[in-house]
Amino acid sequence: xxxxxxxxxxxxxxxxxxxxxxxxxxxxxxxxxxxxxxxxxxxxxxxxxxxxxxxxxxxxxxxxxxxxxxxxxxxxxxxxxxxxxxxxxxxxxxxxxxxxxxxxxxxxxxxxxxxxxxxxxxxxxxxxxxxxxxxxxxxxxxxxxxxxxxxxxxxxxxxxxxxxxxxxxxxxxxxxxxxxxxxxxxxxxxxxxxxxxxxxxxxxxxxxxxxxxxxxxxxxxxxxxxxxxxxxxxxxxxxxxxxxxxxxxxxxxxxxxxxxxxxxxxxxxxxxx
Numbered sequence: 001x002x003x004x005x006x007x008x009x010x011x012x013x014x015x016x017x018x019x020x021x022x023x024x025x026x027x028x029x030x031x032x033x034x035x036x037x038x039x040x041x042x043x044x045x046x047x048x049x050x051x052x053x054x055x056x057x058x059x060x061x062x063x064x065x066x067x068x069x070x071x072x073x074x075x076x077x078x079x080x081x082x083x084x085x086x087x088x089x090x091x092x093x094x095x096x097x098x099x100x101x102x103x104x105x106x107x108x109x110x111x112x113x114x115x116x117x118x119x120x121x122x123x124x125x126x127x128x129x130x131x132x133x134x135x136x137x138x139x140x141x142x143x144x145x146x147x148x149x150x151x152x153x154x155x156x157x158x159x160x161x162x163x164x165x166x167x168x169x170x171x172x173x174x175x176x177x178x179x180x181x182x183x184x185x186x187x188x189x190x191x192x193x194x195x196x197x198x199x200x201x202x203x204x205x206x207x208x209x210x211x212x213x214x215x216x217x218x219x220x221x222x223x224x225x226x227x228x229x230x231x232x233x234x235x236x237x238x239x240x241x242x243x244x245x246x247x248x249x250x251x252x253x254x255x256x257x258x259x260x261x262x263x264x265x266x267x268x269x270x271x272x273x
Contacts, residue, residue, distance in 0.1 A: 005056070006081045008058030008074075009057050009175035011047055011078065014037070015045045016043075017045050018088060019047055021088065021090065021091070023051060023091035025091075025094045025246065028092075030048035030050050030055060031177060031260075032248060033046075033048055034248075036252045049078075051095065052187075053066060053190070065140045065194050065198075066191040067194045067197070068118065072102045076105050076107045078085060085107075085145075086110065087107070088112075092114040092245075092248070093221075093245065094118075094195060094223070095115045096117065097118035100116065100118070103206045110262060111179055111206075111242055112213070113213070114213050114217060114247060115220070118195075119200055120199055120221075121225075124195065124225065125222055127222065132272070139183030151172040155262050156175050163245040164244045164245070165215060165217035165248070200230050203231050209234070210231065210234065211238060211258065212228075214226060214238075214240065215242075215244045215245065217243060217250075218244060218245055220245040221245065241254075
């Protein structure tokens with residue numbers, strides 16, 4: 001895969017078929033999709049993106065907020081630059097929220113949101129922000145110990161149990177890369193402060209297929225922050241057995257099938273004009 005950058009957004013493009021955005025969560029990078037990328041690339045042309053201010057992507061412009069609302073507008077610009085009308089969008093956590101915002105803009109052919117952020121009543125629960133903030137601060141304070149911790153099954157379990165159901169399944173080197181990227185996210189503070197004051201709104205008129213899936217081992221976002229009041233009535237709700245908040249390493253096959261099924265309806269295959 002060749003890394004590219006358009007309008008400050010770093011991404012990789014691979015596979016064949018209808019275009020599909022894969023959007024990671026807070027403090028992540030496109031590497032979060034590595035477990036499922038090969039499975040999806042057989043059926044979709046993947047656009048693996050680093051969200052603005054994450055990974056190798058530039059921060060949002062000063063006039064834009066560090067929220068999925070602004071991220072979706074920037075991705076719409078990327079779609080224009082790539083010369084396509086729309087793309088399927090699958091996202092995890094903040095990436096799921098961004099995918100829903102992309103659908104509101106009329107630029108998503110379908111949405112698969114895995115444990116989406118933003119479905120809280122007014123602002124995100126303090127527990128979510130506290131866990132993410134703690135993980136960020138500890139990651140920076142003990143950066144030198146990250147390789148040692150993540151090379152231990154016990155260490156991965158303790159460090160990743162809030163976001164994964166089966167941390168031991170994640171290879172140690174992948175865990176080191178993920179934890180290091182999280183702690184080094186340059187816009188983390190601005191992103192966390194901005195997203196916790198916002199929520200997903202006004203999604204009732206989304207007219208493309210929408211799938212929302214939660215792992216039955218979800219530990220980061222509580223049930224009270226998984227409201228359905230702003231989602232379209234036709235949203236398909238699923239439970240991912242044996243999966244946590246970021247399910248890609250917990251069950252790659254199940255996650256890939258969920259994304260392919262959610263983007264495989266006749267309506268989802270229709271290109272938005």
